[in-house]
Amino acid sequence: MTQTLTLPRPDDWHLHLRDGAVLRAVLPETARHFARAIIMPNLVPPVVTSGDAAAYRDRILAALPTGMDFTPLMTLYLTEQTDPDDVAHAHASGLITAVKLYPAGATTNSTSGVRDFDKVRAVLDRMAEIGLPLCVHGEVTDAEIDIFDREAVFIDRVLDPLRRATPGLRVIMEHTTTRDGVEYVKANDSGLAATITTHHLIINRNDILAGGIRPHYYCLPVAKREEHRLALREAATSGDPRFFLGTDSAPHTDPNKESACGCAGCFTATNTLSILAETFEQEGALAHLEGFVSRNGPGFYGLPVNSETLTLTRGAPITYPATIDTEDGPITLFDPKMPLHWRVD
Ligand code: DOR
Ligand code: ZN
Numbered sequence: 001m002t003q004t005l006t007l008p009r010p011d012d013w014h015l016h017l018r019d020g021a022v023l024r025a026v027l028p029e030t031a032r033h034f035a036r037a038i039i040m041p042n043l044v045p046p047v048v049t050s051g052d053a054a055a056y057r058d059r060i061l062a063a064l065p066t067g068m069d070f071t072p073l074m075t076l077y078l079t080e081q082t083d084p085d086d087v088a089h090a091h092a093s094g095l096i097t098a099v100k101l102y103p104a105g106a107t108t109n110s111t112s113g114v115r116d117f118d119k120v121r122a123v124l125d126r127m128a129e130i131g132l133p134l135c136v137h138g139e140v141t142d143a144e145i146d147i148f149d150r151e152a153v154f155i156d157r158v159l160d161p162l163r164r165a166t167p168g169l170r171v172i173m174e175h176t177t178t179r180d181g182v183e184y185v186k187a188n189d190s191g192l193a194a195t196i197t198t199h200h201l202i203i204n205r206n207d208i209l210a211g212g213i214r215p216h217y218y219c220l221p222v223a224k225r226e227e228h229r230l231a232l233r234e235a236a237t238s239g240d241p242r243f244f245l246g247t248d249s250a251p252h253t254d255p256n257k258e259s260a261c262g263c264a265g266c267f268t269a270t271n272t273l274s275i276l277a278e279t280f281e282q283e284g285a286l287a288h289l290e291g292f293v294s295r296n297g298p299g300f301y302g303l304p305v306n307s308e309t310l311t312l313t314r315g316a317p318i319t320y321p322a323t324i325d326t327e328d329g330p331i332t333l334f335d336p337k338m339p340l341h342w343r344v345d
Contacts, residue, residue, distance in 0.1 A: 003314040005277065005286060005342075009306040010293035012037040012272075013195050014135070014174050014246025016265065017060060017072070019043055024063045025326035026251050029269040031070035033344055035306040038135065038246065041077035041100055042109040048077050050090035057095070069308075073097035075135060079112050080119040084126040091132045097301065098133045098172070099123070103158070105141040107220040108250070108264055113137075117162060128168035133301065135172045138181065139221050148205070151221050152180040159184070163192070172300070175200065175248045177221040179231035185242050186235075193300045195246025196236045198275050199266040202336050204229045215257045216332045219250065220264040236292055237285035244296035247272050253329035268334040271320045275334075277312050277342035311345045318343045 015030060015037040017023050030037055039060065041047030047056050053074045060072045075098045076087060082099075090096040101120075102113030114120055127134060138159055139150040155173075163171060173181055173194040185194045199219065204226045208217045217223065235243045249272070250265025257263055268275070273293070280289040298305050317339035323330040 005289065005312040006309050007290045007312070008294040009033075009035040009308045009310045010245065010273065011035055011297050011306065012247050012249070012269075013172070013244055013297045013301075014038055014040065014197070014248045015269070016040045016042070016248070016250040018251060019056075019059065021327035022251055022253070022331070023060065025324055026249075026267070026269060026331070027060065027063050027070070028065055028068060029324065030249070031064060031068040033273050033310060035069065035308065036071045036073050038098060039072045039074055041075050042102065042107075044109055046077040046079075046109060046112050047075070048079055048082065048112070050076070050086050050093075050095055052076075053090060053095055075100045077102065077112065078114060078120055078123065078134075080114060080116060082120065082123050084123045087123055087132065088126055088130055091130055096132070098135045099127060100135045100137070102137045103139065103141050103154070106137050106139045110137070117158070121165070124162070124166045124169055128166050131170065131302075133170040133172055135174050138173050138176070147222055148224055151176070151178050155180055155184050163188075170300075172246075174246055175221060177224050177232070178228045182231045182235045186240070193242045193244065193296075194235075195248075196232050196243055197246060197248045197266070198268045198272045199223070199248075199334055200229065201233050201236060201279050202275065215259070215262040216334065217266065218257075218262060218264055219248065219266045222264075233279065233283060237280050237283040237288050239285070239288040239291055241291065241296045241299055243292065244300065245272075245276070245293045251324075251331045253326065254323070254332055255329060257332065266334045267324070267331050270324065270333050271336070271340065273310075273312065273344050274318065274320075274340040274342045275336045277314075278336070278338065278340050281342075312342045313345055314341050315343065317341055
């Protein structure tokens with residue numbers, strides 16, 4: 001008997017679309033399956049004002065192939081110069097859905113991020129007042145902190161004090177990679193959620209480093225030890241509404257990944273739903289897939305669940321292309337190293 005799974009159309013609560021040729025190539029990969037996505041603002045230069053966000057939204061919509069239905073949920077990149085009034089205006093007009101906090105230097109194109117949290121206090125206070133969520137890249141950047149500890153240290157030194165200082169602020173701990181992150185979310189009742197990526201459910205740090213260095217598994221936050229991957233799988237498949245999908249699908253062309261100093265990012269837009277269905281099936285939790293990809297995100301953001309549906313069908317293993325071609329060069333698709341039986345109809 002054919003096994004099928006019909007869900008409200010999923011959303012991606014953390015996505016990098018880039019610009020220009022890469023945007024044109026990767027946007028259909030997401031729009032084919034996802035109704036909406038939170039669009040990361042770390043372009044060069046970053047999306048810092050409402051004017052930048054409106055212009056970027058228009059470029060995304062212009063790149064959307066005819067007949068595809070997709071809504072980009074725009075974000076502003078928080079800097080020490082961000083104007084609380086501009087943020088409030090962008091929120092009131094429906095232009096933005098969240099603001100993104102990058103600690104300066106934490107990851108790709110984050111040099112304009114925040115160094116002194118006192119300088120963004122007025123923006124955070126205003127966001128709490130108007131109910132605008134903050135998406136957080138949760139890693140400290142101090143050179144003396146080991147890269148594998150940067151998320152856990154961020155929770156203690158930055159995230160928890162920040163949330164205590166701004167109690168009404170709704171916070172999404174993005175791409176959480178540790179048991180510490182999962183436990184922090186579980187221990188806090190309201191106003192805090194976490195996104196989990198597809199790739200962090202599949203790989204641990206051995207996949208990047210053992211038996212040769214594999215740049216296509218390198219992303220930030222970097223994948224941690226196996227115990228952390230298992231904690232993420234438990235959280236994602238548990239049905240707990242505080243955890244939902246943010247793929248962090250982050251395209252870089254192959255020459256930029258396969259380099260002496262390669263870029264961070266796994267490109268997962270194309271095969272994410274097949275990988276997740278396989279993963280939830282392995283965990284005996286297919287019934288919770290709908291919450292993770294279609295319901296928990298809109299629940300936290302206070303948005304409606306999509307009314308259209310998407311159907312997954314289980315059958316013989318399917319193959320995805322190894323790369324997506326762009327005018328700037330090929331982009332390697334994340335390889336989950338397991339057969340995928342669920343295809344999106
Ligand atoms: O792996 C990552 N890639 N992590 C990030 O935080 C940024 C992203 C990117 O923009 O490439
Ligand atoms: Zn990201």
